Amino acid sequence: MTLNVALIGFGTVGSAVYRLIHTRREAFKKLIGQEIRITDIVIKDKNKKREIDSFTRITTQIDQVLSNPEIDVVIEAIVGVEPAFSYLSKALEKGLPVITANKVLFAQKGDLLKKLAGKNATTVGYEATVAGGIPIMRTLIDLLHVNRISKVEGVLNGTANFILSDMRTESHSFEEALALAQSLGYAEADPSNDILGTDAFYKLMILCQTIFGQTPAWSEVPVTGIHSISAVDIEVEALRGNRYKLIAEATLNDDGEVEASVKPQLIDNEHPLYGVEGVDNAVTLHTDLLGTLTLKGPGAGGNATASAVFSDLVKCTEFLSISKVKAPV
Ligand SMILES: NC(=O)C1=CN([C@@H]2O[C@H](COP(=O)(O)OP(=O)(O)OC[C@H]3O[C@@H](n4cnc5c(N)ncnc54)[C@H](OP(=O)(O)O)[C@@H]3O)[C@@H](O)[C@H]2O)C=CC1
Numbered sequence: 001m002t003l004n005v006a007l008i009g010f011g012t013v014g015s016a017v018y019r020l021i022h023t024r025r026e027a028f029k030k031l032i033g034q035e036i037r038i039t040d041i042v043i044k045d046k047n048k049k050r051e052i053d054s055f056t057r058i059t060t061q062i063d064q065v066l067s068n069p070e071i072d073v074v075i076e077a078i079v080g081v082e083p084a085f086s087y088l089s090k091a092l093e094k095g096l097p098v099i100t101a102n103k104v105l106f107a108q109k110g111d112l113l114k115k116l117a118g119k120n121a122t123t124v125g126y127e128a129t130v131a132g133g134i135p136i137m138r139t140l141i142d143l144l145h146v147n148r149i150s151k152v153e154g155v156l157n158g159t160a161n162f163i164l165s166d167m168r169t170e171s172h173s174f175e176e177a178l179a180l181a182q183s184l185g186y187a188e189a190d191p192s193n194d195i196l197g198t199d200a201f202y203k204l205m206i207l208c209q210t211i212f213g214q215t216p217a218w219s220e221v222p223v224t225g226i227h228s229i230s231a232v233d234i235e236v237e238a239l240r241g242n243r244y245k246l247i248a249e250a251t252l253n254d255d256g257e258v259e260a261s262v263k264p265q266l267i268d269n270e271h272p273l274y275g276v277e278g279v280d281n282a283v284t285l286h287t288d289l290l291g292t293l294t295l296k297g298p299g300a301g302g303n304a305t306a307s308a309v310f311s312d313l314v315k316c317t318e319f320l321s322i323s324k325v326k327a328p329v
């Protein structure tokens with residue numbers, strides 16, 4: 001039996017997912033008991049050169065792909081709300097499980113996608129939308145069975161953290177550090193969201209929705225990026241033992257409302273996020289039973305994100321086998 005996957009997007013994330021599936025094919029077969037095949041890849045520019053097997057169709061036509069009855073799962077890694085939302089809605093309406101790495105989409109339309117999935121007896125995976133390779137979503141789902149979480153805080157943007165670390169440790173300029181983050185596949189094609197704090201904001205909103213079942217009014221959340229921190233600020237503070245970190249945090253207040261912010265903070269070595277360096281992200285959860293729990297790891301880049309996408313794919317195969325067993329004969 002083969003699990004047929006349609007992949008939307010073949011940039012940093014899409015191509016890393018493709019490579020991961022190829023290079024670990026045998027291991028995956030043992031793990032999930034099925035061959036995995038990427039049958040179709042949907043892209044924007046048909047003229048770009050790509051290294052893809054001859055049996056994989058490359059197309060700009062989503063409808064052609066979704067009309068193939070052999071497709072089992074759709075993985076999406078493109079940028080922005082549209083056309084991603086329309087593509088995934090169509091897939092869900094056909095009862096196909098979908099997996100997305102697209103946080104801009106998921107922060108804005110995640111609830112709608114989840115409802116659509118429920119209505120069509122299927123599922124949506126979004127592990128890769130927050131904190132890259134850190135398995136934060138599945139950890140949260142497990143924790144929330146029994147714990148109450150009152151606060152979440154973290155470093156949620158790999159590019160911003162990489163730039164701040166690189167400027168401090170390598171004495172690179174902001175522009176040099178950003179160019180490096182782009183060449184390593186950490187920054188978005190348009191890096192404004194990374195630098196202005198918007199990317200961390202979207203991830204924080206996904207966390208709030210998952211943890212608290214609500215988000216604050218978006219327009220009331222103060223969001224400040226790292227653009228106003230100079231090389232001199234970083235150097236002077238480093239000599240004092242302090243580091244700048246772009247910290248996103250959200251707290252459930254006594255009135256049951258969520259208060260959130262994204263802003264650079266100057267922290268010393270007593271702070272739990274002080275040691276989060278380079279492309280790493282970290283998420284600290286304040287819980288009633290466990291106390292404080294921090295997860296830390298690579299927050300951006302092809303391999304880290306492909307790892308998160310793949311964990312959703314494995315979950316998806318579990319879902320598919322259960323739903324097949326349960327399906328009426
Ligand atoms: N890079 C990272 O570390 C991480 C990224 N993400 C998210 O994953 C998603 C993909 O990121 P990334 O791979 O870095 O982005 P890239 O810019 O590297 O790649 C984007 C891909 O999307 C394709 N694309 C764009 N528009 C369309 C369209 N209308 N129809 C079909 N395909 C389209 C592009 O096609 P073409 O090749 O033809 O130009 C390209 O293959 C984004 O939402 C990003 O926020 C999430 C976690 C980490």
Ligand SMILES: N[C@@H](CC=O)C(=O)O
Pocket residue numbers: 129131132156157158159160186187188194199299300301
């Ligand atoms: N550009 C993002 C990629 C992952 O979400 C980041 O740097 O964190």
